[in-house]
Every structure is written in structure tokens, then in C-alpha cells.
Amino acid sequence: MLRASYQKGIYLYYEGQLKGAKTILESFKDSVMEEDNNWMAEKEHCLFVLASIEKAEGHKNKAIDGFELYVSLFKNKEEAEKRLLEAYWHLSQLFMLSDKTEGALTYLDLVINNSTVVEEPYLMLNAYKEKAKYLFERNEY
Structure with a gap:
């Protein structure tokens, strides 16, 4: 169920359907943020895509926060x-x-x-x- 949700959100993002992708990926993110590291790659990609969506939508401060959260995972x-x-x-x-x-x-x-x-x-x-x-x-x- 989670994997299908993640894949659908990413698919919508690459299809240019940002609003639908954002809704699905935010739900996915909320579901897996407290999970173990089995979902680490998906969480990382999800955070990057969500920050990219915020940037595309012109929400500069939200995008900055999103990219900084993403970067904090990789230090x-x-x-x-x-x-x-x-x-x-x-x-x-x-x-x-x-x-x-x-x-x-x-x-x-x-x-x-x-x-x-x-x-x-x-x-x-x-x-x-x-x-x-x-x-x-x-x-x-």
C-alpha cells in the first residue's frame, strides 16, 4: 500500500500534476517518517520532490525548509x-x-x-x- 502510494505520487510529479503529487507524497511522508530505515530511499526522494514542488509553486520559504530538511538527512x-x-x-x-x-x-x-x-x-x-x-x-x- 505505501509503495503504491509513493509510486503514484512520483508518477504524478513527473507527469506535471503537482497538486495531486503533493497531496499523495505528503501523506506518504507522514506515514513513513517515524518508520524504520526500510523506507529511507523513498523518504529521501519524497522530501526532495516535495521541496521541488514547493519551489515550482513559488513557495520559497517552504521550499527552503524542505531542501534543508532533505540536506539534513545526508550529512x-x-x-x-x-x-x-x-x-x-x-x-x-x-x-x-x-x-x-x-x-x-x-x-x-x-x-x-x-x-x-x-x-x-x-x-x-x-x-x-x-x-x-x-x-x-x-x-x-
């Missing part, structure tokens, strides 16, 4: 590096949209410091470009 886990970088990137963009420059710079630094040129060259380059743009706008170059 000190090597296998999650790429997902962390992606979440950090989304967070930097959300802070920029909210005119919270210090938060944006913090997450851009996390992207820069945690990505390597070989593995994530475009993400690293974009983070450097965004940081340079912000520092230039603030006359701190």
Missing part, C-alpha cells in the same frame, strides 16, 4: 554527494530569489567546496559565476 554520507550538491544549488537559487544574499553565498560556497571539476564541472562553474555576480553587485570583488 556525512559519501553516497549522497551529488544529491547534496543539487540540493545546495536549489537552496542557493531560492535564497537569491528571496534576496537573502548571505544564505545564497553560503550555499554557493558549499557547491564550490564540495564539487570537483571532474565530477560536476557545470555545477561548479555556475556556482562560481553566481557568486561572482553577487560579489560584484555588492562591490566586494
Whole structure:
């Protein structure tokens, strides 16, 4: 039952039906957050998708909270590096949209410091470009 609910929510998300996906995934999240680690991968993906939905709907603060919750699951886990970088990137963009420059710079630094040129060259380059743009706008170059 839980797996079918999760799969339906993810399917709706990828089909662009955000409202239905959000309703189903929030219910799934509430059902498994207190469960054991049997559902860890699904919980992680669910939190990322819910934060992405909030971002798509323009709910910046809810999206920031969602991505920060998602990121908190992965600290000190090597296998999650790429997902962390992606979440950090989304967070930097959300802070920029909210005119919270210090938060944006913090997450851009996390992207820069945690990505390597070989593995994530475009993400690293974009983070450097965004940081340079912000520092230039603030006359701190």
C-alpha cells in the first residue's frame, strides 16, 4: 500500500500534476517518517520532490525548509554527494530569489567546496559565476 502510494505520487510529479503529487507524497511522508530505515530511499526522494514542488509553486520559504530538511538527512554520507550538491544549488537559487544574499553565498560556497571539476564541472562553474555576480553587485570583488 505505501509503495503504491509513493509510486503514484512520483508518477504524478513527473507527469506535471503537482497538486495531486503533493497531496499523495505528503501523506506518504507522514506515514513513513517515524518508520524504520526500510523506507529511507523513498523518504529521501519524497522530501526532495516535495521541496521541488514547493519551489515550482513559488513557495520559497517552504521550499527552503524542505531542501534543508532533505540536506539534513545526508550529512556525512559519501553516497549522497551529488544529491547534496543539487540540493545546495536549489537552496542557493531560492535564497537569491528571496534576496537573502548571505544564505545564497553560503550555499554557493558549499557547491564550490564540495564539487570537483571532474565530477560536476557545470555545477561548479555556475556556482562560481553566481557568486561572482553577487560579489560584484555588492562591490566586494
